Amino acid sequence: MTNCLxxxxxxxxMTTALKLAENGKNVTILDCKNKGQASNNAGGILFPLSPWNDSKFMQELCISGHDEYNKLFLRLSGDKKKSINFTKSNILIFGKNLISASKWYRNNNFVEIEYNDGRISNKEENIITNHKEFITIKDINLVDPRKLSEFLHKELKNKNASFIQMKVEDLNLFLKQPENNKYDYIIVSAGAWSNEVLNDKKVFLKPIKGQTMLFRTNKKIISNTLLFDDLYIIPRGDNKFLIGSTLEDVGFDESISNEAKSIFDHALSKLFSPSIKILEKEYFFGFRPFANQKPYICKSKNNERVIYNFGHYRYGILTAIASAKIVDSMVS
Ligand SMILES: Cc1cc2nc3c(=O)[nH]c(=O)nc-3n(C[C@H](O)[C@H](O)[C@H](O)COP(=O)(O)OP(=O)(O)OC[C@H]3O[C@@H](n4cnc5c(N)ncnc54)[C@H](O)[C@@H]3O)c2cc1C
Structure with a gap:
């Protein structure tokens, strides 16, 4: 049996590990539990938000990622969908990215899109801002990323995959240890830390920190997901909403910044009337793996047993299944 690490x-x-396990591979997953893990701190929008900034490869990966989650939505039972908060939502886009968004979604015809020239408050009555044009994208997929992680973990356990808590400091040294000869393939999916594992001078990868705020209000403020300027607000149920997210080139700085807090407070005060009261706030951060617009999903040039699968930047949740399929095709 083929052994994959x-x-x-x-x-x-984990999505890659599950794909390999489903196709009969013996899978071990190794993780050191880094604090800024991107996956647990993501928004969970399974849709490309500003893909026109990315490479053609990334754009296509996002579109096939969207298709893969549509298929998964049909395949999963109601209970399983509920367990990961896998739902459909409309997304309303307004503000500074409206023109680029309209053009890109029109040219890449994979979703239903409606152009609106009325006030956004006609669709979302609690919004007070005066935007007169917006687009509605219908039925995008949303998921709760923490719950998706738990789900993947459980599915992997059911497939007899092993989990080991360990930090790989240097992959070359790790592979020199005789007990690691048993692995036929080693897939590096350590997110923003992947090149700390590899130390490959040809790889360009850096963390781009994102901060979000989960808040609870005195009443339901929106029904749709909103995307405006560079921020989004996602309804999370029980009058809870997630606003995010910042794009910060600050290395692995783990602090919650006052700047991020004021960006969120300012955006909310511009969008909603003072009668909306915020009752609770909680802040999160994560490090997106930024690889200059194109993720590394390829075999290593230095070692044919090693496969790269990292650098998904803002779209790792969306593109996880599509990426896993590419990796699976490299494993015999
Ligand atoms: C605020 C925010 C919002 C986002 N929103 C969305 C969204 O709505 N939709 C979307 O598709 N994407 C979103 N993203 C992007 C998405 O979260 C990432 O692209 C994706 O999570 C990357 O997944 P990953 O598994 O590659 O990395 P991670 O989730 O960061 O996981 C990497 C893992 O590798 C482990 N690791 C690191 N170093 C080592 C080592 N040396 N040895 C062993 N293990 C190691 C870490 O502990 C970690 O568990 C968002 C990101 C952020 C920060």
Whole structure:
């Protein structure tokens, strides 16, 4: 039986591990539990939000990622969908990215899109801002990323995959240890930390920190997901909403910044009337793996047993299944 080791138990790593296990591979997943793991701190929008900034490869991966989740939505039982908060939502886009968004979604005809020239408050009555044009994208997929992680973990356990808590400091040294000869393939999916594992000078990868705020209000403020300027708000149920997210080139800085807090407070005060009261706030952060617009999903040039699967930046949840399929095709 083919033995695969997946380094990194984020959503990219676990989705890949599950695909390999489903196809009969013996899978081990190794993770050191880093604090800024991107997957647990993501928004969970399974839809490309500003893909026009990305490479053609990434754009296509996002579109096939969207298709893969549509298929998964049909395949999963109601209970399983509920367990990961897998739902459909409309997304309303307004603000500074409206023109780029309209053009891109029109040219890439894979979703139903409606152009609206009325006020956004006609669709969402609690919004007070005066945007007169917006687009509605119908039936995008949403998931709760923490719950998806738990789900993947459980599915992997059911497939007899092994989990080991361990940090791989240097993959070359790791592979020199005789007990690691048993692995036929090693898939590196350590997110923003992947090149700490590999130390490959040809790889360009850095963390781009994102902060979000989960807040609870005195009443339901929106029914749809909103995307405006560079922020989104996602309804999470029980009058809870997630606003995010910042894009910060600050290395692995783990602090919750006052700047992020004021970006969120300012956006909410511009969008909603003062009668909306915020009752609770909780902040999160994660490190997106940024690889200059194109993820590394390929075999290593230095070692044919090693496969790269990282650098998914803002779309790792969306593209996890599509990426897993590419990796699976490289494993015999
Ligand atoms: C605020 C925010 C919002 C986002 N929203 C969305 C969204 O709505 N939709 C979407 O598709 N994407 C979103 N993203 C992007 C998405 O979260 C990432 O692209 C994706 O989670 C990357 O997954 P990953 O598994 O590659 O990395 P991670 O989730 O970061 O996992 C990497 C894992 O590798 C482990 N690891 C690291 N180093 C080592 C080592 N040396 N040895 C062993 N293990 C190691 C870590 O502990 C970690 O568990 C968002 C990201 C952020 C930060």
């Amino acid at each position: 997946v380094i990194g138990a984020g959503i990219v790593g």
